Amino acid sequence: MGPFLGLGMAGIVLLAFSLAFDGLLEGALDGLFDGWLSLPVIAGFVSMLGFTGAIVLGTTGLGPGAAAAAGALAGAGAGGLTYRVCRALARDDGGAAPRTSGLVGSAGFVVTAVPAGGYGEVLLRLGGQPVKYAAIAEGPLATGAEVWVTGTPSSTLVSVRAVER
Structure with a gap:
């Protein structure tokens, strides 16, 4: 043995x-x-x-x-x-890196007010992690407002609109 x-x-x-x-x-x-x-x-x-x-x-x-x-x-x-x-x-290939373009259609919150025609900041989730992005919107958005991402003009900038409930 x-x-x-x-x-x-x-x-x-x-x-x-x-x-x-x-x-x-x-x-x-x-x-x-x-x-x-x-x-x-x-x-x-x-x-x-x-x-x-x-x-x-x-x-x-x-x-x-x-x-x-x-x-x-x-x-x-x-x-x-x-x-x-x-x-x-x-061969585990299912973990593609998250991209900013994947944010379109996601929801987030305004952390720095967005003035009409100006820049503010929003908090979004990318790959499950909270990430702050510069944001632009057609109209003014107050701090704490819930927003939808409508586009990603660059890797650090998103265009958003207010969520209407």
């Missing part, structure tokens, strides 16, 4: 190594195995092989060969799952 536990612990150490030196093996092999021979996948395989082999050897009457076979099967499953999770994390 000792060698199996040693393999399991070696897999955990290899996982810590892969976190510290991310991409080392992938860079050395230059995409030869398309991620199947990455450090996290090898670590998942080795640790699952060792710990499953130790469990099978310690809880059943089967010998080391059967424990190694069960461990290799479980290790292949863990390695495959690790590969799929790493690929899913690597």
Whole structure:
């Protein structure tokens, strides 16, 4: 059972190594195995092989060969799952940076009064964060008034109109 536990612990150490030196093996092999021979996948395989082999050897009457076979099967499953999770994390492309043009149609509040034909300031939410923008409006807007964004003439200026309720 000792060698199996040693393999399991070696897999955990290899996982810590892969976190510290991310991409080392992938860079050395230059995409030869398309991620199947990455450090996290090898670590998942080795640790699952060792710990499953130790469990099978310690809880059943089967010998080391059967424990190694069960461990290799479980290790292949863990390695495959690790590969799929790493690929899913690597291709996460849903987080486009928020743009000022996305403010059109959003609501906000006037924080510095906007005079007719002049500039004031409004507080809007961009990407979930409150951001203060310079604002222009056709008519005067008082501090605290709720406004809708009607356009974004520049990256720091928005045109707004009062919300009519």
